[in-house]
Amino acid sequence: MASIKIILRVNKPNKESKLPLCIQIIKDRKKSVIHLGHYLDPNEWDSVKQKVKKSHPNHHALNILLLKKLTEANNKFLEIETQKSSATAKAIQRTIKTKGNSRFFGQAETYLSGLKQSGKYNRYSADKPRVNRFIEFLEGEDISFQDITVPLLNKFKAYLKGTREITDRTIINHLVVIRTIFSQAIKDNLVESKFYPFGKDKIRIKFPESQKVSLTIEEVKKLEDAKLSPESSLNHARNLWLLSFYFAGMRISDLLRLKWSDIDDGRLSYTMGKNAKSGSLKIPEKASLILSFYKSNPNKTGFVFSNLDNVHNYSDLFEVQRKISYATKTIDESLQRLALEQGISKNLTMHIARHTFGNLSGDKIPIQMLQKLYRHTSILTTIGYQSNFINQDTDEALNSVINFSD
Secondary structure: OOEEEEEEOOOOOOOOOOEEEEEEEEEOOEEEEEEEEEEEOHHHEEOOOOEEOOOOOOHHHHHHHHHHHHHHHHHHHHHHHHHOOOOOHHHHHHHHHOOOOOEHHHHHHHHHHHHHHOOOHHHHHHHHHHHHHHHHHOOOOOOEHHHOOHHHHHHHHHHHHHHOOOOHHHHHHHHHHHHHHHHHHHHOOOOOHHHOOEOOOOEOOOOOOOOOOOOOHHHHHHHHHOOOOOOOHHHHHHHHHHHHHHOOOOOHHHHHOOEHHHEEOOEEEEEOOOOOOEEEEEOOHHHHHHHHHHHOOOOOOOEOOHHHOOOOOOOOHHHHHHHHHHHHHHHHHHHHHHHHHOOOOOOOOOHHHHHHHHHHHOOOOOHHHHHHHHOOOOOOOOOOOOOOOOHHHHHHHHHHHHOOOO
């Protein structure tokens, strides 16, 4: 059992030699404290009654506040004890300090806040509605983690299918968010792992296979040969798509962040945003021709493209990602119009450039060389990029794909 009480912390005086009022938590002989933001002279505190003495001018208001804080702390302790009998003093402290953190709603709020603070706009904008749909399913009633059971999650899956026209992949994405938040609670010692409802003989998360759409060589040539007004949005979208393809499926988020300083002596060097891996690649002639078009009218911001010109604070990663997301949507809309004009029936998007390079390179480049071009850390999962290229080999490999003959 834990001991929770109000103390005056004698070894932490402020500049005025006053001592801080704190909540002290003792569990298994280990202590943690939570500062309450108020300081007293030592002679103004009754340590036996845990009250501010009448000699303090605001003793009545302070004592009401302390009683409220102590009651909240004890209630939070009881919540966490029902979910994790072996909770440490530190875990209890974290639970009390973060309002609602020991239950799903509070932990979900902490998770979303973390995404926002780390600048992960795409994850945040996708996962927040998923959290809200689970809250909607619960009819707004908060829930403890031990009550998130296999039967409950199966009911949630049925609820999603019954209230929305969604795919199995979308349902899986909802479960992944709940699993992530639950795992976060376990890591923070807020719930025991025995209550984890995912895994073997429980809720198993398996992503359904999806067909990756790509263009044929003939369709890529249609984009290359399309006669477009140089200043049109269709031309800009076409240029970005082709550059992504020419640079081995470079992601749009990395493409829009390119600066002229990333280009030197005919080579492109950049750090990939997804996994922070860096590399260098010789700029193919086809890509160089497109870049020269933008070089003739460079931006003051130093970016190759103007899509991020209106960002107010480039150090705010969340704002930058949000701007990239909006820009990508506009670019994809232009690509779809362009595809219709060029007789391409596929739903053309920026991401298809990556699929196209992958599919067209399959029988031209050994898998080990593709691993270097993509900067993959694993051939099996194709997730992370390698940090460096073997430049001569990768340059020849890249040219073997994009410099096809007429």
